[in-house]
Amino acid sequence: MTAPLRIGILGLGTVGASVFQALHLHGTAIAKRSGRTMRVTAVSARDRKRDRGIDVSGVEWFDNPVALASSDHVDCVVELIGGADGTAKEAVEAALSSGKHVITANKALLAKHGSALVALAERHQVALNFEAAVAGGIPIVKTLRESLAGNQVTRVSGILNGTCNYILSRMELEGLTFDACLADAQRLGYAEADPTFDVGGFDTAHKLSILASLAFGTAIDADAVYVEGIASITPLDLVMADELGYRIKLLGVAERTATGIEQRVHPTMVPKGWAIAQVMGVTNAVNVAADPVGELTLVGPGAGGNATASSVLSDCVDIARGIVLPPLGMAASALAVLDRAPMQRHEGGYYIRLAARDRPGAAAGIATRMAEQSISLESIVQKRPPASRAADPTGKSGEPVPVVLITYATTEEAIRKALDAMIADGHIAEPPQLIRIERG
Amino acid sequence: MTAPLRIGILGLGTVGASVFQALHLHGTAIAKRSGRTMRVTAVSARDRKRDRGIDVSGVEWFDNPVALASSDHVDCVVELIGGADGTAKEAVEAALSSGKHVITANKALLAKHGSALVALAERHQVALNFEAAVAGGIPIVKTLRESLAGNQVTRVSGILNGTCNYILSRMELEGLTFDACLADAQRLGYAEADPTFDVGGFDTAHKLSILASLAFGTAIDADAVYVEGIASITPLDLVMADELGYRIKLLGVAERTATGIEQRVHPTMVPKGWAIAQVMGVTNAVNVAADPVGELTLVGPGAGGNATASSVLSDCVDIARGIVLPPLGMAASALAVLDRAPMQRHEGGYYIRLAARDRPGAAAGIATRMAEQSISLESIVQKRPPASRAADPTGKSGEPVPVVLITYATTEEAIRKALDAMIADGHIAEPPQLIRIERG
Numbered sequence: 087m088t089a090p091l092r093i094g095i096l097g098l099g100t101v102g103a104s105v106f107q108a109l110h111l112h113g114t115a116i117a118k119r120s121g122r123t124m125r126v127t128a129v130s131a132r133d134r135k136r137d138r139g140i141d142v143s144g145v146e147w148f149d150n151p152v153a154l155a156s157s158d159h160v161d162c163v164v165e166l167i168g169g170a171d172g173t174a175k176e177a178v179e180a181a182l183s184s185g186k187h188v189i190t191a192n193k194a195l196l197a198k199h200g201s202a203l204v205a206l207a208e209r210h211q212v213a214l215n216f217e218a219a220v221a222g223g224i225p226i227v228k229t230l231r232e233s234l235a236g237n238q239v240t241r242v243s244g245i246l247n248g249t250c251n252y253i254l255s256r257m258e259l260e261g262l263t264f265d266a267c268l269a270d271a272q273r274l275g276y277a278e279a280d281p282t283f284d285v286g287g288f289d290t291a292h293k294l295s296i297l298a299s300l301a302f303g304t305a306i307d308a309d310a311v312y313v314e315g316i317a318s319i320t321p322l323d324l325v326m327a328d329e330l331g332y333r334i335k336l337l338g339v340a341e342r343t344a345t346g347i348e349q350r351v352h353p354t355m356v357p358k359g360w361a362i363a364q365v366m367g368v369t370n371a372v373n374v375a376a377d378p379v380g381e382l383t384l385v386g387p388g389a390g391g392n393a394t395a396s397s398v399l400s401d402c403v404d405i406a407r408g409i410v411l412p413p414l415g416m417a418a419s420a421l422a423v424l425d426r427a428p429m430q431r432h433e434g435g436y437y438i439r440l441a442a443r444d445r446p447g448a449a450a451g452i453a454t455r456m457a458e459q460s461i462s463l464e465s466i467v468q469k470r471p472p473a474s475r476a477a478d479p480t481g482k483s484g485e486p487v488p489v490v491l492i493t494y495a496t497t498e499e500a501i502r503k504a505l506d507a508m509i510a511d512g513h514i515a516e517p518p519q520l521i522r523i524e525r526g
Numbered sequence: 527m528t529a530p531l532r533i534g535i536l537g538l539g540t541v542g543a544s545v546f547q548a549l550h551l552h553g554t555a556i557a558k559r560s561g562r563t564m565r566v567t568a569v570s571a572r573d574r575k576r577d578r579g580i581d582v583s584g585v586e587w588f589d590n591p592v593a594l595a596s597s598d599h600v601d602c603v604v605e606l607i608g609g610a611d612g613t614a615k616e617a618v619e620a621a622l623s624s625g626k627h628v629i630t631a632n633k634a635l636l637a638k639h640g641s642a643l644v645a646l647a648e649r650h651q652v653a654l655n656f657e658a659a660v661a662g663g664i665p666i667v668k669t670l671r672e673s674l675a676g677n678q679v680t681r682v683s684g685i686l687n688g689t690c691n692y693i694l695s696r697m698e699l700e701g702l703t704f705d706a707c708l709a710d711a712q713r714l715g716y717a718e719a720d721p722t723f724d725v726g727g728f729d730t731a732h733k734l735s736i737l738a739s740l741a742f743g744t745a746i747d748a749d750a751v752y753v754e755g756i757a758s759i760t761p762l763d764l765v766m767a768d769e770l771g772y773r774i775k776l777l778g779v780a781e782r783t784a785t786g787i788e789q790r791v792h793p794t795m796v797p798k799g800w801a802i803a804q805v806m807g808v809t810n811a812v813n814v815a816a817d818p819v820g821e822l823t824l825v826g827p828g829a830g831g832n833a834t835a836s837s838v839l840s841d842c843v844d845i846a847r848g849i850v851l852p853p854l855g856m857a858a859s860a861l862a863v864l865d866r867a868p869m870q871r872h873e874g875g876y877y878i879r880l881a882a883r884d885r886p887g888a889a890a891g892i893a894t895r896m897a898e899q900s901i902s903l904e905s906i907v908q909k910r911p912p913a914s915r916a917a918d919p920t921g922k923s924g925e926p927v928p929v930v931l932i933t934y935a936t937t938e939e940a941i942r943k944a945l946d947a948m949i950a951d952g953h954i955a956e957p958p959q960l961i962r963i964e965r966g
Contacts, residue, residue, distance in 0.1 A: 108818055112678055118743065118856045119675045217673070223819040225673030232672075233657070233665030235559040236839025238552055303558065361825055364804050378548055379663040379827065379836035385801055386822040396819035399676025409849055416558045 091406045092159060094128035096151040096177055097166035100391030101191060101218070102131070103138045105164065105398050110140070116399070120406035130154045155181035162187040162213075162405055164398055170194035182206045182214065187410075189401040191218035191394055197292035197308035200299070205418040214413040215401035220293040221246055221370040223393030224386040225400065230300040230374070231415040237376035239301040243339040243524065246293040248368030248388040249277045249284040250316050250336040254353075255366040258324045258333065264317055276368060286315035287336060287351040294338035298349050299414050301340060301374070304424040306414070307349070311338075312429045314352035323439060323519060326490050327355055330437075330465060333363040337524060346427035355437050355523040361385070432498040435464070435523035440508070441486035441516040442468075448513045452489065455507040459500035465492040486515035492523070531560075531846045532599060534568035536591040536617055537606035540831030541631060541658070542571070543578045545604060545838045550580070556839070560846035570594045595621035602627040602653075602845055604838055610634035622646045622654065627850075629841040631658035631834055637732035637748035640739070645858040654853040655841035660733040661686055661810040663833030664826040665840065670740035670814070671855040677816035679741040683779040683964065686733040688808030688828040689717045689724040690756050690776040694793075695806040698764045698773065704757055716808060726755035727776060727791040734778035738789050739854050741780060741814070744864040746854070747789070751778075752869045754792035763879060763959060766930050767795055770877075770905060773803040777964060786867035795877050795963040801825070872938040875904070875963035880948070881926035881956040882908075888953045892929065895947040899940035905932040926955035932963070 093109070095102045106126055109116065117123045130148040148154035155163050155177040163181040165188060167174040174195055181188050183206065190196070196203070196219055207214035217227045221244065230239070245251050253267040268285065271277035283289050295308035316336050327334050332355040341348045356363045361383040365371040370388025375381050387393035414421060442448045449468075456463065467490040478485065493501070505518050533549070535542045546566055549556065557563045570588040588594035595603050595617040603621040605628060607614040614635055621628045623646065630636070636643070636659055647654035657667045661684065670679070685691050693707040708725065711717035723729050735748035756776050767774050772795040781788045796803045801823040805811040810828025815821050827833035854861060882888045889908075896903065907930040918925065933941070945958050 104818055108676060115678065116676050118860050224822065225669055228668065228673050229665055232844065233668050233840045235843040236548060236556050237836055238555065361804060364801060378544055378832035380833055382664065382824070382826040384822070384824050387820045392818035393820055396674070396677055400673045403675040404672065407851060411847060420558050
């Protein structure tokens with residue numbers, strides 16, 4: 087056995103403490119597998135006094151993470167600070183520049199500065215491992231970088247944000263509103279005080295941009311991701327989805343199409359029979375379609391100290407075993423620029439819910455606008471809510487009526503044009519709801 | 527770039543042809559990822575003239591696989607011959623002994639001779655990769671050996687045989703008998719002319735013994751696997767399972783228990799909500815429970831040329847990248863002897879279907895025998911089939927009545943004793959059906 091791998095941990099929150107504890111409790115078992123002892127020799131966190139349930143005596147303490155990252159007493163730096171810029175970036179750069187391996191769970195950092203950091207790691211011939219940055223405990227990074235290295239990936243899609251999936255699952259199962267479920271998620275610690283980053287789809291977009299790079303051999307391009315969040319989803323949408331055989335999930339989808347590579351994050355109707363539709367609560371799932379393998383689906387815990395620690399440990403073991411691969415699966419210089427498919431050219435089915443004004447000609451007007459754009463309809467459901475029916479049995483009040491249309495495959499552009507025309511016609515009382523359908 | 531990795535393929539069936547074709551069509555893309563060109567330089571198969579849809583001109587042909595395995599013109603041998611002994615074993619031994627890397631899809635070979643072959647590979651410091659040997663295109667070998675190397679695995683379970691899952695899925699969905707579905711599976715090429723190896727559970731047992739070794743750091747011990755096949759499952763069992771909220775799957779389960787490591791293969795009732803229950807047809811799935819990650823589930827194609835080729839290619843890329851790990855995740859000398867848990871000590875819930883004689887005292891007698899073994903019942907369902915009810919509305923014929931019992935957790939020993947006593951009492955007209963319940 088060679089000398090122990092000396093690990094420095096930046097950030098001692100739940101993930102950092104869990105990694106520390108696992109190496110402490112199971113170090114011998116892990117060393118049997120990795121062929122090399124690993125030892126946490128340095129840590130850095132904000133508050134030295136806080137009780138984290140771990141014994142850091144005998145471990146070098148750094149108040150300054152960047153100083154730890156540059157220390158000669160460490161071979162491998164685990165960055166768990168977070169944030170796309172600032173200390174995390176400085177520390178990772180310092181570690182790589184001084185020839186240390188880096189493990190990070192920081193998707194925001196990679197989404198924004200991934201290409202530069204990857205090149206820096208390669209220049210210093212060190213590892214930059216980030217299994218924990220995407221889908222928590224699910225080993226999707228290694229699966230794309232290694233297990234599918236002989237495949238041509240055509241699509242990666244997944245539930246990559248546990249907060250959103252928790253909210254949508256509860257909305258569906260209990261018929262609650264988005265706001266009520268978000269408040270619960272915040273109370274339970276599944277959502278931040280400012281939830282925008284999660285429910286707005288931005289966290290999913292960061293993760294997706296990393297997966298797309300691994301899948302397609304392209305430089306990370308998070309700016310090219312089309313992003314919609316879940317705040318507009320209503321209980322009625324979930325009921326309609328159920329009736330039509332779908333569930334609504336916030337999916338990240340990266341796909342090779344005739345017009346380039348699409349990267350998009352939006353609420354999505356997925357057929358109930360699809361493996362991803364079964365994934366409820368804070369669990370994550372990733373589906374990969376590739377040739378020759380066909381389809382693989384990986385399901386597991388997407389967040390939390392333990393799940394994330396598992397991925398960090400996997401990255402540690404790789405380094406202890408001497409495995410140093412190009413972080414994005416091929417040399418940084420070999421990564422192509424992402425050929426961005428314009429969202430307007432996206433093709434697929436659509437769920438459209440309209441609040442149609444209840445007056446003569448509205449239905450005909452709506453149908454005509456769809457026909458003008460050559461959009462074929464698979465289903466049309468017009469449903470007055472029971473309460474409205476009871477209040478106005480003859481339907482003379484003119485109160486808007488929800489109309490749901492499911493289209494066959496068409497383009498985003500055609501849908502947008504049809505909706506704009508309907509709005510201009512005055513047939514619609516509220517902004518239309520539009521949810522893309524993914525048929526798997 | 528270093529010199530190309532020279533690959534020799536033994537066996538040009540659908541998998542071999544698919545590997546050959548993928549390297550031919552996508553060699554450049556794969557080389558970008560692996561950092562080294564791979565070239566098939568030698569092949570061996572039975573019939574040189576057969577049209578396989580691939581162009582083997584310019585590739586060295588060997589009539590004798592063992593001669594290829596010893597050739598100086600090859601760096602890496604892909605063994606796709608199959609069989610636990612004979613040519614496959616000879617060729618793999620010859621390749622390893624002459625310092626060549628070996629990739630094999632041969633679970634029977636590994637189940638029987640894995641420990642010896644692994645030691646041989648280590649002695650010659652070459653890779654012995656076998657991602658394709660378990661669960662086809664699902665990267666479960668790398669997941670256990672690498673991604674979960676920092677975890678303590680407590681249980682691995684899965685649907686590891688597509689033939690059995692296809693048969694059970696069709697029986698369930700269409701209400702057909704085992705024999706009818708088996709005949710269909712044979713017609714469609716999903717089952718062999720002699721199906722014993724698949725439907726008897728032996729193929730699953732081979733794969734499970736490999737997974738258990740990777741999961742628990744123990745030497746492969748296929749003889750220690752308890753095996754039951756699916757031939758005894760009836761349409762009535764599937765109907766009852768459905769009513770009680772379960773599906774029936776042939777599972778392989780390897781689990782660390784208080785009495786040692788259980789390895790068992792048998793038809794299993796799994797709750798419908800469990801991810802594995804959703805897996806239908808020839809698809810495979812593996813679930814791993816481990817600390818700290820929690821639970822991971824991987825779903826994908828379990829067989830077929832393309833899926834298996836994907837795993838072979840992954841193994842090739844690892845070798846081209848210079849990754850040579852201990853095949854079972856730790857040095858052969860560090861593998862423990864498997865501490866075999868006796869099946870009699872297995873604890874879990876049971877589904878028991880009895881053909882109870884329709885006579886006074888039968889129900890009481892059955893209940894007494896269960897109580898004597900301290901077995902608590904979660905459900906009791908007594909159901910005369912509609913046809914029998916119609917023929918004999920008063921129930922005076924004495925025709926046996928199906929009684930289904932679902933027990934709370936108990937031991938295999940207690941169940942066996944209770945059933946033996948009931949049989950001795952003469953309350954039961956046919957051998958009882960017993961299906962273990964896995965609650966996930």
